[in-house]
Amino acid sequence: MTLSLNRRTLLQAGAAAVAAPYFWVPARADDGVWFTQTVGPFVEVETSAGRLRGGHDRGALAFKGIPYAGPASGKNRFKAPPKVTPWTGVRDATRLGPPAMQGPGTTYGEHEPAYSEDCLVLNVWTPAVNDGAKRPVMVYCHGGGFTTGSGGQRIQDGARLAATYDVVVVATNHRLGLLGYLYLGDLGGADYATSGNQGILDIIAALGWIKENIATFGGDPGNVMVFGESGGSAKTCAVMGMPAAQGLYHKAGMQSGPMLRGLPKEVATETARRVLAAFDIHPKDFAKLHDVPAQKFIDLQLAAEKGQGPLTVATKEWQAGHPPPKPSLAANRAPKPGGWGPVVDGTVLPHHPFDPAAPALVAGIPLLIGNMRDEAAFFERDHPEFFHMDAASLTARAQQAFGPDAERILATYRQTRPNATPVEQGIAIETALSMGAGTATLADRKAAQSAPVYRYRNDFQSNIPIKGTDWTLRAGHAIDISITFLNTEMPDLQGDGPGLVETAKAVSGYFTSFARSGVPSAAGQPAWPRYDTKDRAVMLLNSQCQVAMDPDGQEREMWQALGV
Known part of the structure; x- marks a missing residue:
């Protein structure tokens, strides 16, 4: 399964279709602790819309809550983002701007203001400003599906990455849920021709702001990487399918979120x-x-x-x-009404992003793509009964979810993982269905184009326990965010187990070098070969990384034969 717009853990007994993707929504951390506070001495810069005052954040300069577009409320609701409204004087950019409208307790930036429809702001972290440098620019799309999240989430704070690797990091807030993806094109006519994709058009507007302004922040507008985890990866897929984004970015990264198809x-x-x-x-x-x-x-x-x-x-x-x-x-x-996400309207998103092939307009864009080994351990963490499952329970769940395909799926995993427990087989099946198989298919389709593809599987295991079980999150969904951003000192899903710091150095090194040159490399780690459909080289990320050729290949072939 691709990261569909109505995905829930499909092995749950009695699982019902839901209205939005089931992505990571951790508890809000209003503990008063500042990991990411912007402090003096303060620095001022001039942008196309007005002057900003930022400050320092863990070795880098930080500018937060910068408007990249105008109001998205009132008459602008359900439409493409308007141009940013210029301001006079010096605008304070030392605190986060408002997250998009969403359910309570679902953002996790420190001291964020209240949710707002007028949320089109971004954050910039950079080693220096106005120095004439041309640093690679890494534009992060936050997770939370198309429903929740914030560019101010503290474990994705870009200061440490910027300071360590001499890059510029940008993260955006953009419209979510029905306010970001309600499609009125067939009901409202030309005035609403861009509706259904306004949340992605927000991200593209931010890319336009970056092209115009990022040189002031020491970044190279000709070397921009768009990437994201979970829902942020799916948003990256949508960006790659939209003609309006052409020329605004030059590399792409997808972490645990392949979206092959949009909503019809x-x-x-x-x-x-x-x-x-x-x-x-x-x-x-x-x-x-x-x-x-x-x-x-x-x-x-x-x-x-x-x-x-x-x-x-x-x-x-x-x-x-x-x-x-x-x-x-x-x-x-199959996509079901009642949900939301990018809409294949024939114009803004002319075709499904990566089905039946990668879009021709991204043929020259290098791609870094992968997923966690045990994604589903996270998705099932609130269902302790899953982790006590026996073989009969696994069979019953599979039959309910997959109907006539259940026996073929189970037989494959019994053959490829004969020593695995039913829980381990269930985790592997659900991980492949939700992330792994779609990742392989998307990588195959992108590899058919001219630009290189680099594929990974992240095997680092978190030691965070799953309540009511003897399991930990292992290499579960979303444990890699703090790892990628070198923010492992912040308590979160990654835990504090052995090899954490070494894994973070490897992963952040690979990602930032890819942003710089289009070829991932990391000190003390193996060279990363390009992915193709002949050898299917996959980098297994961990404290000591290694290359594997078509890991889980028999399982991949089975899923692709089933059309996943």
């Missing part, structure tokens, strides 16, 4: 009809959506994520033409 217009329009019905608005009066308080959209989302509320109720027209499918792998992968 038909599905997105049905979601819009359900939203209108929820607010008792006739489709002809869709413009009244501008008057609905933003929080009401969030309330709709939160209900849908629990499988409840108006977004889960199909219109009569949809029910008549779309009877409920029988359980099967294909049914689980």
Whole structure:
């Protein structure tokens, strides 16, 4: 399965389709601790919209909460981001700007302001300003699916990476959920032609700001890498599929989030009809959506994520033409109305990002792509019963989720992992279905183009325990964020086990060197060969990295034969 727009852990017994992707949403850390405080001596710079005052953050300069576009509320709701509004005087850029509207407790930057529709701000970390240097620029798209998150998350603070590797790091806030992806193109006409993709267009607007301004911050506008983890990786896929982004970036990175396909217009329009019905608005009066308080959209989302509320109720027209499918792998992968994410509208996103092939417009873009070895340990962490599963339970779960494909899937994993426990087999199956198989398919399709592809699997194991089990998170989803950003001193999912610091040096070294030259390398670690469909070289990231040729190849072939 690709990182579909309605993914939940498919091995959960009785799992129901949800309205949004199930991505990492850690607890908020309002503990008053400053890991990422911006302090004096303060520094001023001039941008195209006005003057900014930033400061110092762990060896680098930091400028936070910089507007890269204008207001996204009111008459601008559901539309492409407007130009930034210039200001007079010196704007303070020492604190984070507002995150996008989302559910409570789902951002994790230190001392962030309240959520806001007018969230189009970015943060910059750099070793120096106005020095004429041309440092590589690493633009990070935060995780949280298309629903939650913030560019101010403290474990992705870019100061340490900037100071250690002489790079410029940028992170954006952008619209999320229904406010970022509600598609009105079939209902609202030309005025809403960009709707359904406004959240990705926000990121592209930030790339435009970077092209115009990043030289002031010591960055090279001709050497920009877009990358992200989880939902941020999926956003990177969408950016790569959009003509509007051409020329604004030059390399791409995807961590645990292959999105091969976007939402079809038909599905997105049905979601819009359900939203209108929820607010008792006739489709002809869709413009009244501008008057609905933003929080009401969030309330709709939160209900849908629990499988409840108006977004889960199909219109009569949809029910008549779309009877409920029988359980099967294909049914689980099919996009369902009631969710949100990038829409294949034929214009802004002309085609599915990486299906049936990589888009021609990114043929010259090098790609760094991979996933965690045990992604699903994170997704199941709130379901301790999963970690006590026996063979009969695994079979029952697979049959419920995959229907007639279950036996082939189980037989493959029994053959390839004969000594694995049912839990370990379940983790491997779910990891492949949610991340690994899609990563391999996307890498295959990108490798067919001219620019190089470098693929990895991150094997570092977190020692964070999973409550109610004897398991730890192992190489689970999202433990690599702090590792990539060299922020391992901050308590988080990566834990504090042996080899952590060495792994962070290796991973951050590979990522920053790729941003600089298009070829990943790290001190004391092996050379990283290009990925192709002949040898399928994969770098296994850890405290001591190693290259493997087509690891889990038999499993990969099985999933690709099933169309995953």
